[in-house]
Amino acid sequence: MFDFGTRMLGEPVAVGHGSPGLDSTEILRRLRRGSGVIVLSGVAAVVLALVGLHLANPTYTSVLQILVDPTDLSVIANDLTTRSPQADSGVSIAESQTRVIQSDSVLRPVVERLDLARDDEFVRAPSTNPIVVALKDLLDLDMPAASRDPVNLALDTLRTKLGVRRAERTFVIDVYVQTYDPEKSARIANAIGEAYFAEEARARNDAARRASDALTARLTSLRRGVEEAEGKVLKYREANRLVTTSGRLLSDQQLGDLNQQLVTATIRTAEAQSRLDQARRMQAGEAGTALPEMLQSTEMQNLRQSFAALSRNTAELATRLGQRHPAMAEQYAQLRDLQRLIQREKERIIETSQKDYDRAAASEAAIRKSLDRVKAETAGNDRANVGLRELDRELDARRAVYETFLKRARETSEQERLNNANLRVISAATPARRRAWPPSPKVVLPLAFVLGLAVGAGLALLRGARRETGVMPARAPVGLGARSFRAADA
Missing domain, CATH: 1.10.287 (Helix Hairpins)
Structure with a gap:
């Protein structure tokens, strides 16, 4: 009978294709063989983390906290801008104020007051590298001349470094500013708070001024109407001798x-x-x-x-x-x-x-x-x-x-000279004692070492799998020539 399991001379033998999966013993054996690769990957990850920490520019975050009370101060009985919100509208008012803080009317005075248009962190000088210049020309990445205003560029950069959010179930607004200098972050955050208060006062004064101008313009016609009515009464009295x-x-x-x-x-x-x-x-x-x-x-x-x-x-x-x-x-x-x-x-x-x-x-x-x-x-x-x-x-x-x-x-x-907004700073921004980015080496280095070990373990398992599944030539054993021959004949 013909034996289909008989190997022929020079026939390649494939090992491991038929194994349904790996057991824990096989995994441990492969990890033990690649322990050097694992350790080397962990050390390399720590080194890369140290280099990254050294090259990264640290940033510092300062926080300003503002309390926005939806109910304004009751200074006079019939104020123009007095807010007496309903129970469910206070949150909407606070959320609206977060948008006001991020508006141009608040941030632009901060940029102009602190002269951020001349700060290299907010307005970067255009690159003079010929390759970069040529690449920008090729890809048409240059900004239009109308968009190169330093104040607008600083304003856009400030928005990327600014964060405003309201804590849940409160009327407290947190203003975050993140820069490379802790004192600069605190200075910008406090300036934003002052600009926000000034904008609120100006908005209320503008509302009162518009109302006053509208009323004053209406007074002229009302006064003329009163004079006409008085003239009619006087003429009627004279005509009927009603002294x-x-x-x-x-x-x-x-x-x-x-x-x-x-x-x-x-x-x-x-x-x-x-x-x-x-x-x-x-x-x-x-x-x-x-x-x-x-x-x-x-x-x-x-x-x-x-x-x-x-x-x-x-x-x-x-x-x-x-x-x-x-x-x-x-x-x-x-x-x-x-x-x-x-x-x-x-x-x-x-x-x-x-x-x-x-x-x-x-x-x-x-x-x-x-x-x-x-x-x-x-x-x-x-x-x-x-x-x-x-x-x-x-x-x-x-x-x-x-x-x-x-x-x-x-x-x-x-x-116009009265401000009854119930706003106040409950926590002024101070220079941060610790950097916000990158994280502390106490966190980065252990995490990098663990990730390096994980990558090394993956490489070790992959290397073991390739070694076992590789194609290797088989030698003909002694005494099997006739059976191999019959198999070849068959």
Whole structure:
């Protein structure tokens, strides 16, 4: 029978193609054979790491922390830019402020203030190497002339070195700046904070200024409208003879005054009538009869006193001398003279009371006549007041709007110098004590050694696999010539 497993002379033998996989023993054997390669790879990785650490330019990061409170300071009641956010909008406000910090309006003043356009780290000088220049010309990598502004280049570089983020569940914004100089990083971070505060104040002042300018421009037309309304009211008053004093129509004021004067005149007339009636009743009385106080006069009092004294003397003489004594005739004559004088004084008092009454009655009649005339004028004015009140309402409305705009314009003008933003720095940037990149050799070297060992182990396993799977010529064993021959024949 033919044996297909018989090898022919000179036939190559392949080893390991049929093995399904490697076991741990085979792996350890291969690693042990390539231990030198593994150690050499680890040492080479450490050396490369040391060279890389030596060649790398260290960078330093400084951090500035800003607290952005969504609720502004309550300085005045009706501020233009007061923020009173809802419960879920505070985070959006804080996130918006992170974008503001990275904007040109904040970063450009920092570039100009710190003169970063002349810093080699931010604006690199163009290469003078002919190969580099030729390669750029070939690939058209040169920037246009309009894009070569040093300030813009420094601004673009600053953005790559700047990081702004908000810590989760807080309103604290962290501003990171990474440069080759720790003091420069801190200086730039603090300058960004100052520029951000200045930009916020400027934005609020600009908003107040725009509002103030808009209100001031509107005030001109509002003032013109008030003047036109006042002119209409004045013309209407003149056309309808509606004269006002102290805010009241003259006819209304006269009507009130005349009513008061009529009451006073009526009282005065009644008093004069009462005095006249009493004076007339007094005329029929005796000479020694007591008079009302309103009819008393100095002359009447003297006459009555003289009459009383003479009456007493006459009575005493009549008692002592008798009624028929010659001396009594003179006494009676004096009494008759005093009675005549008293009667004449009574007539004078009656005449005076009559004149007072006539004067009071005439005054009352004149006041009543004037009152009737003013009432007629007031009735006509009431009809004219319908149109006047409509004009007054329009004037009051325009004046109220004008005064409101005028007050608001003054407030917004003052708000230009008021900043109520609730922003503050809770942690200023300081120079970093340790570099941010590259990492510390305590971390890099062990990691490089481990990676080198891993690479060496991979190379050792690959080398062992190639050695075992390589093609090798086989020698014909002694005594197998006939079987090999039969196999060749077959």
